Amino acid sequence: xxxxxxxxxxxxxxxxxxxxxxxxxxxxxxxxxxxxxxxxxxxxxxxxxxxxxxxxxxxxxxxxxxxxxxxxxxxxx
Amino acid sequence: xxxxxxxxxxxxxxxxxxxxxxxxxxxxxxxxxxxxxxxxxxxxxxxxxxxxxxxxxxxxxxxxxxxxxxxxxxxxxxxxxxxxxxxxxxxxxxxxxxxxxxxxxxxxxxxxxxxxxxxxxxxxxxxxxxxxxxxxxxxxxxxxxxxxxxxxxxxxxxxxxxxxxxxxxxxxxxxxxxxxxxxxxxxxxxxxxxxxxxxxxxxxxxxxxxxxxxxxxxxxxxxxxxxxxxxxxxxxxxxxxxxxxxxxxxxxxxxxxxxxxxxxxxxxxxxxxxxxxxxxxxxxxxxxxxxxxxxxxxxxxxxxxxxxxxxxxxxxxxxxxxxxxxxxxxxxxxxxxxxxxxxxxxxxxxxxxxxxxxxxxxxxxxxxxxxxxxxxxxxxxxxxxxxxxxxxxxxxxxxxxxxxxxxxxxxxxxxxxxxxxxxxxxxxxxxxxxxxxxxxxxxxxxxxxxxxxxxxxxxxxxxxxxxxxxxxxxxxxxxxxxxxxxxxxxxxxxxx
Numbered sequence: 001x002x003x004x005x006x007x008x009x010x011x012x013x014x015x016x017x018x019x020x021x022x023x024x025x026x027x028x029x030x031x032x033x034x035x036x037x038x039x040x041x042x043x044x045x046x047x048x049x050x051x052x053x054x055x056x057x058x059x060x061x062x063x064x065x066x067x068x069x070x071x072x073x074x075x076x077x
Numbered sequence: 078x079x080x081x082x083x084x085x086x087x088x089x090x091x092x093x094x095x096x097x098x099x100x101x102x103x104x105x106x107x108x109x110x111x112x113x114x115x116x117x118x119x120x121x122x123x124x125x126x127x128x129x130x131x132x133x134x135x136x137x138x139x140x141x142x143x144x145x146x147x148x149x150x151x152x153x154x155x156x157x158x159x160x161x162x163x164x165x166x167x168x169x170x171x172x173x174x175x176x177x178x179x180x181x182x183x184x185x186x187x188x189x190x191x192x193x194x195x196x197x198x199x200x201x202x203x204x205x206x207x208x209x210x211x212x213x214x215x216x217x218x219x220x221x222x223x224x225x226x227x228x229x230x231x232x233x234x235x236x237x238x239x240x241x242x243x244x245x246x247x248x249x250x251x252x253x254x255x256x257x258x259x260x261x262x263x264x265x266x267x268x269x270x271x272x273x274x275x276x277x278x279x280x281x282x283x284x285x286x287x288x289x290x291x292x293x294x295x296x297x298x299x300x301x302x303x304x305x306x307x308x309x310x311x312x313x314x315x316x317x318x319x320x321x322x323x324x325x326x327x328x329x330x331x332x333x334x335x336x337x338x339x340x341x342x343x344x345x346x347x348x349x350x351x352x353x354x355x356x357x358x359x360x361x362x363x364x365x366x367x368x369x370x371x372x373x374x375x376x377x378x379x380x381x382x383x384x385x386x387x388x389x390x391x392x393x394x395x396x397x398x399x400x401x402x403x404x405x406x407x408x409x410x411x412x413x414x415x416x417x418x419x420x421x422x423x424x425x426x427x428x429x430x431x432x433x434x435x436x437x438x439x440x441x442x443x444x445x446x447x448x449x450x451x452x453x454x455x456x457x458x459x460x461x462x463x464x465x466x467x468x469x470x471x472x473x474x475x476x477x478x479x480x481x482x483x484x485x486x487x488x489x490x491x492x493x494x495x496x497x498x499x500x501x502x503x504x505x506x507x508x509x510x511x512x513x514x515x516x517x518x519x520x521x522x523x524x525x526x527x528x529x530x531x532x533x534x535x536x537x538x539x540x541x542x543x544x545x546x547x548x549x550x551x552x553x554x555x556x557x558x559x560x561x562x563x564x565x566x567x568x569x570x571x572x573x
Contacts, residue, residue: 010159017152018316020309027145027299027309035287037298043151044358050155051351054162058343067340069166069558071173 006057013050017043080223080394087263087398088240091256091405098248098255104436107249108178108417109334116344118254121261122332123161123349125406127323128264128357129208130215131466133400138377140364143305144290144297147361149316154354156320158346160481164324165333165342167484170558171551172334179414180330180480181422187483189547190491191426196498197476198422201327202415204472206451207465209415212408213237213455215400222382223397231456238448241405245412246444250335253409260402265352268399272359275388275396276366286366293369310520318524322474328407328414416443471509471524475501478532486539487548493538501531 016022026042033041061067101107114122129136140147168183177183181201185194213234220233228236244252280286290297301307324330336342364381367373373380385396420440425431431439479498482489505527508516516523 007159010155014152014156014159014320017155018313020313023300023309023312029291029295029298032287035284035291037145037287039145039299040148043148047151047155047354051158051347054158055347057162058347061343062340066559067338067343069170069339070561071170071558073173074175 002060006053009053010050013046017046079390080397083394083398084223084401087401091259092240092244094259095244095248095252095255098252101249103433104420104440105176105178107437107440108421110250110254112173112335113337114254114335115337116341118258119332119336119341119345120348122254122257123329123345124264124353125257125260126410127329128353128403129212129407130400130404131211132357132403133360133381134215134378137360137364137381140361141367141373141377141380143302144365144368145300146302147364149312150357150361151354152316153319154350156317157323158350160321160324161346162343164480164484165346166339167555168333169336169339169342170555174554177334178421179418180327181418184479184483187551188491188494193491193494194422195426196495198418200472202418204469205328205411205415207469209408209411209451210455211466212404213451215404219397219400223393234452234455238452241409241412242444242448245409246441250413253413254335256409257406260406263402264399265356267395269356269359271392271395271399272363275384275392276363279384279388280366289369297365297368308520314520314522314525318470318474318522321477322470325473325476325480327418328410331414412444412447415447416440419443468509471505471522471527472502474524475505475527475531478528478535482535487544487552488539489535490538490542490545493535497531497534500534501527504530
């Protein structure tokens with residue numbers, strides 16, 4: 001369930017950055033910031049948001065001990 | 078003279094830093110460094126491998142010509158982050174438990190099929206060849222440009238081959254990662270610094286450069302860019318195909334098997350694409366800033382070298398080393414992965430009683446022969462390399478349903494995987510070669526249709542047959558591994 005929520009949030013940022021309906025809306029020059037057009041800023045903002053959700057997912061997994069897995073190797077080939 | 082000395086110094090550093098890594102004894106160690114690499118090595122290994130030298134010539138040339146299109150690296154990086162995060166756990170657990178060395182071996186285990194192993198192994202090698210050729214050519218080009226024609230492209234390629242073959246054949250994955258750390262650190266720190274320096278000293282800073290584009294060519298600030306009429310579907314298609322296909326390359330994927338823990342991989346997943354987005358975002362920003370300049374317009378692929386040469390010998394030297402670092406990182410990883418695939422996924426499947434020593438020798442000699450073959454290919458077919466390299470992405474994305482469904486869907490089976498993969502490839506390359514009108518008018522790249530074909534066939538085949546018995550055992554491996562985790566504090570202390 002927890003993974004599904006994070007997955008959904010990250011997929012949402014990808015949809016907002018790429019799907020034609022959202023992309024076309026964001027594909028404009030104004031409003032700009034330090035000369036960067038809105039089209040760039042939108043892509044950067046979605047990437048940062050996606051990275052933020054992924055970092056949260058990692059922290060949640062890390063705190064719950066899900067990343068501390070030990071694997072026994074079978075006899076070498 | 079300064080750029081030539083800097084290139085020689087950088088190559089010397091790569092060899093010197095690898096001097097203690099040359100004693101590899103088994104194919105397993107050659108291919109995975111015995112699952113011993115930590116977060117720094119995996120992060121910078123991903124970075125140096127994934128971002129190619131041609132990004133600074135051919136691909137930045139697209140941004141010089143068309144502006145905004147270059148920013149596709151940003152959303153594509155996020156998709157790759159997500160794919161890497163999703164495949165990390167099962168790839169690592171099965172990889173370590175069954176001593177897996179390649180992506181194809183993993184797929185062979187998951188689908189219990191030699192056919193899928195050989196098929197994906199062969200496809201991985203064949204689709205990587207154009208990239209190997211293009212990166213060799215880039216290495217030759219760097220030497221030629223940086224020395225003002227003193228070193229010919231052919232001689233430059235030979236020098237590059239000598240260095241790479243030496244450390245890859247003798248040191249395997251351990252040497253590749255050690256070199257990747259130097260290459261990745263250089264790309265991040267010195268590379269980003271020189272790009273920023275050139276933006277501020279030659280183009281009036283980010284604001285000044287963007288203002289110039291706004292005044293002279295405002296259409297470059299939005300998609301699709303000047304002189305190009307393309308549907309927004311094309312943006313979605315290139316971002317998704319690059320994002321899904323980018324991590325399917327065997328030379329990127331195999332870094333998962335070299336990691337020492339899942340924590341290492343997941344930390345690297347957070348760092349590598351984020352650092353890559355910053356680094357390549359900066360590169361494409363500079364490339365777009367060059368758009369209004371007449372020389373850059375007429376010579377888009379040469380534009381990045383040209384602006385650095387305008388800034389002086391030192392900036393040109395720093396930039397030449399940056400491109401060399403990116404190229405060597407990719408070439409060394411391709412050679413390591415291809416030689417492992419030839420030895421492990423082809424030779425050892427055809428003749429199962431090959432000893433580890435013989436398998437290692439096959440891998441090492443594969444590096445030598447592939448390098449010489451690629452040198453000849455790069456020299457003869459230079460003009461067609463970009464086209465071939467871009468075409469390979471249309472094939473690579475077809476592999477993603479085979480990998481992702483294999484890892485997450487118990488019903489995915491070998492009949493669906495083999496038939497789906499073959500049909501997807503046929504659709505993807507058929508549409509690429511014949512290019513029917515709807516490809517241009519609708520905007521989706523051929524790989525998207527290939528991807529959908531593979532996905533559909535795998536889903537249908539999955540629902541037509543019961544779950545295979547060995548799959549339950551593999552899922553059980555994951556459950557057992559997760560249930561036997563050590564106490565949190567101990568594990569954290571160990572990872573630090």
